Amino acid sequence: MRIDAHTHGMHAELNPLTGLREGPVMSAWRNTAIQPSEHIRKHQERGIEKVVLLDPPEVTFELKGIFGDFVAHCPQIHMDDSSPAEIVSFMERGASGIKFIASRHPYGTDVYHPLYKAVRDCGGLAVFHTGDLNHHVYDPGGFLERPFWIDIDNMRPAQLDRINRAFPDLKILMSHFGNPWWDEAFRVMRSNKNIYADFSGGSALLRSMNLWRDLFAPNGKLDVGAVSKLCYGADGSSCSPGHFDGENMMEFYDAFYDILNLPEELREKIDRGNISELLTIR
Numbered sequence: 001m002r003i004d005a006h007t008h009g010m011h012a013e014l015n016p017l018t019g020l021r022e023g024p025v026m027s028a029w030r031n032t033a034i035q036p037s038e039h040i041r042k043h044q045e046r047g048i049e050k051v052v053l054l055d056p057p058e059v060t061f062e063l064k065g066i067f068g069d070f071v072a073h074c075p076q077i078h079m080d081d082s083s084p085a086e087i088v089s090f091m092e093r094g095a096s097g098i099k100f101i102a103s104r105h106p107y108g109t110d111v112y113h114p115l116y117k118a119v120r121d122c123g124g125l126a127v128f129h130t131g132d133l134n135h136h137v138y139d140p141g142g143f144l145e146r147p148f149w150i151d152i153d154n155m156r157p158a159q160l161d162r163i164n165r166a167f168p169d170l171k172i173l174m175s176h177f178g179n180p181w182w183d184e185a186f187r188v189m190r191s192n193k194n195i196y197a198d199f200s201g202g203s204a205l206l207r208s209m210n211l212w213r214d215l216f217a218p219n220g221k222l223d224v225g226a227v228s229k230l231c232y233g234a235d236g237s238s239c240s241p242g243h244f245d246g247e248n249m250m251e252f253y254d255a256f257y258d259i260l261n262l263p264e265e266l267r268e269k270i271d272r273g274n275i276s277e278l279l280t281i282r
Contacts, residue, residue, distance in 0.1 A: 001049040002250075005275040006127075006175055006200035006233030009053050009063040009240060034241050040070045042244060051238045052275065054099040054127060054175075057090060063239050064094065071239065072096040072279050074127050077115075080104045084118035091118075096279045097125030097171075102133065106154045108162030116163055120170040125278050128172065130157050131179035132203065157185040164192040171278050172196065173231060179203040186215055190226045196274055198233030205252040213259050222260060230270045231278075 043051070053060045053073040060073035074097035075090050087098055098119050105111060107128060119126045132152055157178035164172060174197040178185025189197045199205070204212075216223050232253055234246035257267050 001044070001272060002047055002232045003272040003275050004048050004051045004234050004236075004238060004246065005173065005198050005231040006235050007051040007053055007238035008236070009055050009059050009238070036066050036070075039239075039241070040067065043070075043238065046244060047250070048238070048246075049272070052096070052279070053239065057095075060095070061093065067239060074099045074125060076101060078102075079112060079115065082115060084114045087115060087118040087124075088122060091122040091124050095124065097127055097173075099127040099129070101129035101155070102150060103154050104149045106156075107159035108166075113163075113166060116167050116170055120167050123280075125171045125173055126163075127175060128155070128160060129175050130155050130160070130185065131176050131181060157181055157188045160195055161188050161192060164195055168192075168194065170194060173198065173275075173278060175233065176201045176235075177204055182207075182211070182215065186226060189229050190223070196229045196231055196278060198231045199252065199256075200233030200235035200249070202235075202248070205248060209255055209259050212256055217260050222262075224266070227260065227262065227266055228269055229274070231275045232271050 043049075050070055050072065053063060053071055055063075055073075055076055057075040057077075060071075060075045064071050064073050073095055075095055076099040077086065077090075079100055080103065090098065098115075100107065100112075100115075103109075103112065116126060133150055133155070157174060158181075160172055160174055164170065172192075172195045174185060174189060174195060177197050177199050178188075179201065180203070185197060189195050216227055234249035236246035236249070237243040238246070253270070257270075262270075
């Protein structure tokens, strides 16, 4: 069984006239014949025992109420408009951590340190989007619009190194493995005790599996320390009615395990063990 460390409870719909994504589309569970319990059962039949939601607070808290223990959630905040007190309030309401994304300044800039300190002091997980960011969602006209300031350099994996040096006991999950800065993400994860990473999204699986073999097992020698810092994440709409996506990421992780010939204990750490420890899930 797997715990999906990177999922969403809403998804965007394409407007057939403009071709742009707009929304958000909330999970209208009260208006559908599908019951949450049946949705959970179908996920578990696919091998997903639990999911971690990374959406705005109004989405994650609503779906936590609907799905109960099937969901752990890390609300996504507007970094440049949020306060440590807001983070503490989310954690006191039951959030497992906070998702950081779309910052106006580089993640490591001192101005954000009070936010990270609040997550650390609450014992939560700091989830960072790293690398490339969807144009349709965050650009003007998108449903999570940030006016013209998106700069993926602000979200490079190297920024997390500075954060970890300032807060070495802050638990960090680096989403999307730094796409397209794969080597940089590898080094940052490998060098910092409390930085973990996932391959969530569609970019990692588009690369040759040989790239991942060479990165994690150079010259055929498995880097156990690096592999041991990975988490399973698919980046699908796992709590939207009728959505059971993520099969391609399941296939990717299975192929990754096979090409590295990973033993069962390492597969279990990636599939559920690491994220369980990061979120204190038992």
